[in-house]
Amino acid sequence: MAIGMxxxxxxxxxxxxxxxxxxxxxxxxxxxxxELADEIRVQQPNLLAxxxxxxxxxxxxxxxxxxxxxxxVAFQAMKHCGRALPTISEDVQETCxxxxxxxxxxxxxxxxxxxxxxxxxxxxxHPERYLLAFVYGHLGQHDLLRVRTDxxxxxxxxxxxxxxxxxxxxxxxxxx
Numbered sequence: 001m002a003i004g005m006x007x008x009x010x011x012x013x014x015x016x017x018x019x020x021x022x023x024x025x026x027x028x029x030x031x032x033x034x035e036l037a038d039e040i041r042v043q044q045p046n047l048l049a050x051x052x053x054x055x056x057x058x059x060x061x062x063x064x065x066x067x068x069x070x071x072x073v074a075f076q077a078m079k080h081c082g083r084a085l086p087t088i089s090e091d092v093q094e095t096c097x098x099x100x101x102x103x104x105x106x107x108x109x110x111x112x113x114x115x116x117x118x119x120x121x122x123x124x125x126h127p128e129r130y131l132l133a134f135v136y137g138h139l140g141q142h143d144l145l146r147v148r149t150d151x152x153x154x155x156x157x158x159x160x161x162x163x164x165x166x167x168x169x170x171x172x173x174x175x176x
Contacts (some may be wrong), residue, residue, distance in 0.1 A: 010127045012170030013077045018130040021077035025069065033072060040075050046088050047071060047165065050158050058151035066142045070135055070159050074166060077131065083173050088165045096164035100157065128167040135159050 013021075028036065040048045051067045059067075078085050103122070107115045126132045139145050139159060147153050 010171075010174065011130065012081050012083065012174065013074075013128055013131045013166065014081075015130045017077050017080045018073075018134055020080055021073050022134065024076050025072045028072075036072055036075065037068075040071065044075060044078075044088055046090050046093055047075070047162060050093060050161065054151075054155055054158060057154040058149065059155050060151070063142075063144070063151065063155060066138065066144060067155055067159050067162075070138055071162060073134060073138075074131060074162055078166065085169055085173060088169055092165055092168055093161060096168055097157070097161045100161055100164050126163075126167065128163055128170060131166060132160075132163050135163055 025033070025036075037048070048071065051064070051071050054064055054067060055061070107118060110118075123129060123132055123136070136145070139156065144152055144155060147156055
């Protein structure tokens, strides 16, 4: 029981918040999504930039819709979480990306069953596990988890780094 309570206090974006944000974004028309993107530009410009730069790495416009949707839902969830969140800096993004890539490199060459166990533990123990589950689910729905091209690799890294950045600021906010 104490573990469950500990996890719930560590998670900034709860399951209920993620469900509400996902429903909100799925119900939005194009104009409302543009208005939400404008809010992101003002409040979290570095997150927006990390997605909008993807075409320079070979991500086509149809693929770009996937990380944009992830960003819209994540930002909507951040708005619903009931906490004032700081702007995610480029330094935070870089630190999170370095940690993420180090974790991914660590699994290279390991037996598949061990990698699967590590991924499961990573997801279950992740401070923003509901956001992470949403991202993995959304990428999977669009067949983007297999990473067949460099463009897909950069798209996957951008989405997962967004999760890491939210977890980073969530930990900062909750420690205050």
